[in-house]
Amino acid sequence: MDELSVGSKRILEREDFPRLLAALTAAGYRVVGPTVRDGAIVYGDIRTEEDLPIGWTDRQEAGTYRLERRNDTALFGFNVGPHSWKKYLFPPRERLWTATRVGSSFDVAVEEDTGPPMAFLGLRACELAGLDVTDRVFDGRVRDPGYHARRARTLLIAVQCGQAGGTCFCVSMGTGPGVTRGYDLALTEIVGPPHHYFLVGVGSPTGASVLRGVPLSPATERETGAAETLLAKTAASMGRSLNTEGIHDLLLTNMEHPRWEIVARRCLSCTNCTMVCPTCFCHTTEEVPELSGDRVERWRRWDSCFNLEFTQLHTSNVRKSPLSRYRQWLTHKLASWYDQFDTSGCIGCGRCITWCPVGIDLTEEVAAIRSTVAASPAVGGHR
Amino acid sequence: MPRKGRPRLAVWKFASCDGCQLTLLDCEDDLLPVAAAIEIANFREASRAVVEGPYDLSLVEGSITTAEDARRIREVRAQSRTLVTIGACATAGGIQALRNFQDVEEFRRVVYARPEYIATLATSTAIRDHVPVDFELRGCPISKHQLLEVITAFLDERVPEVSTESVCIECKRRGNVCVLVAHGTPCLGPVTQAGCGAICPAFHRGCYGCFGPMDTPNATSLIPRLEELGMDRGGVERVFRTFNAAAPAFRAASDSVKEKPVAP
Numbered sequence: 001m002d003e004l005s006v007g008s009k010r011i012l013e014r015e016d017f018p019r020l021l022a023a024l025t026a027a028g029y030r031v032v033g034p035t036v037r038d039g040a041i042v043y044g045d046i047r048t049e050e051d052l053p054i055g056w057t058d059r060q061e062a063g064t065y066r067l068e069r070r071n072d073t074a075l076f077g078f079n080v081g082p083h084s085w086k087k088y089l090f091p092p093r094e095r096l097w098t099a100t101r102v103g104s105s106f107d108v109a110v111e112e113d114t115g116p117p118m119a120f121l122g123l124r125a126c127e128l129a130g131l132d133v134t135d136r137v138f139d140g141r142v143r144d145p146g147y148h149a150r151r152a153r154t155l156l157i158a159v160q161c162g163q164a165g166g167t168c169f170c171v172s173m174g175t176g177p178g179v180t181r182g183y184d185l186a187l188t189e190i191v192g193p194p195h196h197y198f199l200v201g202v203g204s205p206t207g208a209s210v211l212r213g214v215p216l217s218p219a220t221e222r223e224t225g226a227a228e229t230l231l232a233k234t235a236a237s238m239g240r241s242l243n244t245e246g247i248h249d250l251l252l253t254n255m256e257h258p259r260w261e262i263v264a265r266r267c268l269s270c271t272n273c274t275m276v277c278p279t280c281f282c283h284t285t286e287e288v289p290e291l292s293g294d295r296v297e298r299w300r301r302w303d304s305c306f307n308l309e310f311t312q313l314h315t316s317n318v319r320k321s322p323l324s325r326y327r328q329w330l331t332h333k334l335a336s337w338y339d340q341f342d343t344s345g346c347i348g349c350g351r352c353i354t355w356c357p358v359g360i361d362l363t364e365e366v367a368a369i370r371s372t373v374a375a376s377p378a379v380g381g382h383r
Numbered sequence: 384m385p386r387k388g389r390p391r392l393a394v395w396k397f398a399s400c401d402g403c404q405l406t407l408l409d410c411e412d413d414l415l416p417v418a419a420a421i422e423i424a425n426f427r428e429a430s431r432a433v434v435e436g437p438y439d440l441s442l443v444e445g446s447i448t449t450a451e452d453a454r455r456i457r458e459v460r461a462q463s464r465t466l467v468t469i470g471a472c473a474t475a476g477g478i479q480a481l482r483n484f485q486d487v488e489e490f491r492r493v494v495y496a497r498p499e500y501i502a503t504l505a506t507s508t509a510i511r512d513h514v515p516v517d518f519e520l521r522g523c524p525i526s527k528h529q530l531l532e533v534i535t536a537f538l539d540e541r542v543p544e545v546s547t548e549s550v551c552i553e554c555k556r557r558g559n560v561c562v563l564v565a566h567g568t569p570c571l572g573p574v575t576q577a578g579c580g581a582i583c584p585a586f587h588r589g590c591y592g593c594f595g596p597m598d599t600p601n602a603t604s605l606i607p608r609l610e611e612l613g614m615d616r617g618g619v620e621r622v623f624r625t626f627n628a629a630a631p632a633f634r635a636a637s638d639s640v641k642e643k644p645v646a647p
Contacts, residue, residue, distance in 0.1 A: 037560065038559070038560040038565070038587065039560055039565045039566050040560040040565045042558070042560060063564060063608070064564060064567075065561075065564050065565045066565070067565070082555075082560055082561060082564075082565070083558065087558065092555070092556035092557070092558070093556060265601075265603075265604065266601075266604050267601065267604070268549070268551075268573040268574065268601045268604055268605060269549070269597075269599050269601065270549045270551040270552075270572070270573035270574075271548065271549060271551055271552040271555070272551050272555065272561065272573070275551070275552060275555030275556070276555065286544050287544075288544075289535055289539065290416070290535075291413065291416040291417060291419075291420050291531065291534070291535050291538070292416060292419070292420065293386050293420075293538065293539065301556060302552070302555070302556050303552075304548075304552060307546075307548045307552070307598075308547065308548075308598040308599055309546060309547060309548065309598070322599055322601065354564065355561060355564050356564075357551075357561070357563050357564060357570075357572075357573050357605070357608060358604050358605065358608050
């Protein structure tokens with residue numbers, strides 16, 4: 001067998017999966033990945049393979065998520081849940097600095113990130129694309145020190161989806177289901193029977209190095225073929241689709257479309273879609289002073305464009321109506337995000353559809369607007 | 384700038400259960416710093432020693448349910464530089480505002496052996512319906528963290544950082560799994576103001592709306608969803624008629640199901 005290098009493909013037997021976890025732990029990684037909690041598959045610490053959702057799957061529709069048993073023992077036989085990896089890189093609440101009064105002045109102590117490096121186990125193709133989006137937000141022209149520090153030390157172990165969820169549309173967004181780049185390791189789980197194994201693709205030298213000591217065998221053509229067949233089946237069974245042709249101009253030239261009124265009547269402005277979205281990055285900062293007035297902490301927390309207070313200026317709010325807030329979110333996510341970050345803000349994971357308490361579906365909203373526009377603008381690509 | 388002086392605090396009680404003012408005593412480790420920064424001049428729940436007014440900051444708990452209280456709250460206002468109402472009773476009339484939907488005369492006749500002893504108003508109303516209020520702190524009971532923020536903000540002469548967003552955002556920041564979407568449990572989180580820390584959903588229960596309506600509640604959209612999840616019309620009416628029953632948005636929500644004709 002050749003030396004492991006970027007592009008290598010190997011077979012990891014199902015019974016040797018704990019050896020991969022052990023190798024990650026031995027290399028000093030805090031392994032985080034999917035785990036069953038409170039009736040859903042969320043992301044949490046993975047200490048042993050028992051922490052993974054073995055034999056579980058999820059059924060998703062607009063406004064509904066149900067955890068269900070599979071009739072096999074797949075480790076990754078489900079789609080994405082309410083959590084996303086952003087909670088690790090861009091935590092829901094984060095102290096940025098502390099200022100302490102010293103005489104007539106003050107000292108500022110900036111928060112340093114001292115946590116161990118993390119290994120994200122089980123990123124889906126759409127989620128890898130999501131990291132690319134948040135990298136442009138937090139680690140591009142503007143560099144967020146906390147995000148940058150955590151991201152730089154994180155190992156990415158992707159899992160290619162063996163099935164599509166009811167609200168998935170990664171094929172439409174060009175983000176999946178196949179993993180193409182940006183990973184350290186990529187796993188494809190073939191559950192069998194008879195043979196339960198993982199096809200392991202190496203995406204980086206770091207990925208290759210953590211595999212040292214993990215028992216692997218060469219991948220035959222039949223085994224890589226099985227992975228390709230599985231992916232093609234996943235791609236063909238997306239629960240949703242979104243026509244992105246000319247979507248930038250379609251939305252931005254229809255800001256007064258009557259559909260906004262219709263969706264605004266349903267929208268709760270509850271922020272759930274933005275909280276579960278892997279790329280929504282809006283936040284606010286808050287000073288938390290001690291009663292004595294001698295010490296103050298600055299905290300950053302997740303905020304949302306659906307909050308009335310989000311656009312509070314000194315006299316008024318910019319977006320008072322839920323209509324203007326929903327429109328801001330959708331047109332930013334699918335259109336003006338291109339102007340700002342040169343990519344769509346949507347990765348087609350479907351979380352905003354599943355976790356909307358009243359099941360608002362952005363693919364349906366865009367289709368409704370498109371259906372009333374005679375011909376989409378004759379421009380290439382998304383613009 | 385270091386602060387000057389030690390402002391005087393008074394705590395007042397109207398129709399209420401005392402739970403909100405007890406939150407001040409429940410500040411534990413923060414109670415001594417509070418007492419160091421502010422003079423607790425009139426707080427009968429804590430001490431019989433009362434320092435005469437006027438007061439710099441008055442915390443008012445409870446709703447107005449009698450003519451005597453309607454007079455007394457004006458006195459309180461007159462001797463308070465800043466007046467902050469605390470809790471669902473003071474900000475929305477409390478659970479006792481259920482009387483607003485019923486005939487109080489009938490209660491008086493049925494419940495009391497000597498109805499003539501009972502002097503009460505037909506409604507339970509929020510403090511702001513009687514006197515100007517500088518800030519309203521929601522909750523049944525209020526959150527200790529938010530109370531400390533209100534006191535600290537008062538000392539620093541700034542607006543308190545108390546959000547009017549929904550419970551959902553707190554629930555998601557906390558990493559809870561949505562009980563409505565994942566368990567099919569009816570929940571008022573999407574129309575309720577944050578502040579509690581999403582306690583009930585964290586324990587797999589739907590939100591009961593203790594903090595009252597969020598800033599732009601859309602109960603009209605949520606109600607059909609609650610019904611889909613198995614709440615009947617009476618259930619929807621009851622869930623909006625608890626501690627904040629008389630808050631205008633919740634009142635409109637419970638009235639809307641009441642007025643609907645029953646399907647054949």
